[in-house]
Amino acid sequence: MSESFALAAERLRELDRDRYAASLIVPGEHRQGVQAIFAFSAEIAAIRERVSEPGPGEIRLQWWVDAIEGEGHGAISSNPVADALLKTLETYALPAGPLLRLLAARRFDLYHDPMPDIGQFEGYAGETVSVLYQYAAMILAGGSADEAADAAGHLGVAQALGGHLRAFGYNAARGQLFLPLSVFAAHGVREADVYAGADSAELRAALGQLAELAHQHADKARSAIAPLSPRLKPAFASIALVDMDLKRAGRHVAAPFIGHRTPSPLSRMFALTWWMLRHGRS
Structure with missing residues (x-):
């Protein structure tokens, strides 16, 4: 397991114990990919707890949109959850569209x-x-x-x-x-x-x-x-x-x-x- 996947799994365990536990049921050869998807979701769900008003939350959501669409600024790979997520999408040839719709839906949380x-x-x-x-x-x-x-x-x-x-x-x-x-x-x-x-x-x-x-x-x-x-x-x-x-x-x-x-x-x-x-x- 690469460092990004290991850190993403740890982040998932910190933010969402239930889905971390559920990911342990997944066979080992696919576990890190599932954990990367779950860790991404946990990071996005946690945004509303970290911001006191919608503006900063919108900025964070847009950062993820840019990262998934390949238009991110700065070192996307320095974020282990983002790095693990993008590698998972590439490895399994997964569509990015549903993740963008998840980000759009999570705007509701900010208001x-x-x-x-x-x-x-x-x-x-x-x-x-x-x-x-x-x-x-x-x-x-x-x-x-x-x-x-x-x-x-x-x-x-x-x-x-x-x-x-x-x-x-x-x-x-x-x-x-x-x-x-x-x-x-x-x-x-x-x-x-x-x-x-x-x-x-x-x-x-x-x-x-x-x-x-x-x-x-x-x-x-x-x-x-x-x-x-x-x-x-x-x-x-x-x-x-x-x-x-x-x-x-x-x-x-x-x-x-x-x-x-x-x-x-x-x-x-x-x-x-x-x-x-x-x-x-x-």
Whole structure:
């Protein structure tokens, strides 16, 4: 493994423990490529935590656009995540377009406009999360992996819903609403109520509806993963973590503004390994 790939893997472990753990399920000969894709995503997702206003975030996103389009200024290779990403795209002949769409979608993170509706959320999740699993499947397939599109699509939406249910209170305190505003409005919950931290039966009903939607996407993901070739299944081991999170979703629905203890990294790794032993070879 080159130094850039080793540093990218370490950066992934620092920023996104879940996807780092999931990457360890991938066979060794393809692991560094998957880690490079995941590390890129983790770097982009972290931008909103590093900036206090949209302008600097837009500049960082544009730097990545330039790097991927080959128009970067300065030493792109001095950034290990960028270097590992570009080498992965070249090695596996992966298209760059979906990464550019991921960067465009992540502009939403920098502002305080609420997510309008379910369709917009599913599109956002597809371009920021589902795409990662489609890339992982392509790396494992050594080329096109069209048969994995449904699995990637549903897994990404289920994981995004679960993650934003878990982070609902944190984001609300920052004046951000990543979950669909239309669902809250349908239950009589105003945007201002969310930002004020006003718990209510109506709010919990809205969150419960979104948790049910996450379960539906997870069910569809499992059905789509089941018939895939064993060669591709390691790309989708994260379904084990989604299932673990959705079993705990009721806690976040019942107390949306209270922090909850997250499962230990060891339990996350065990869930991934157990899933692979049960499903990875069938």
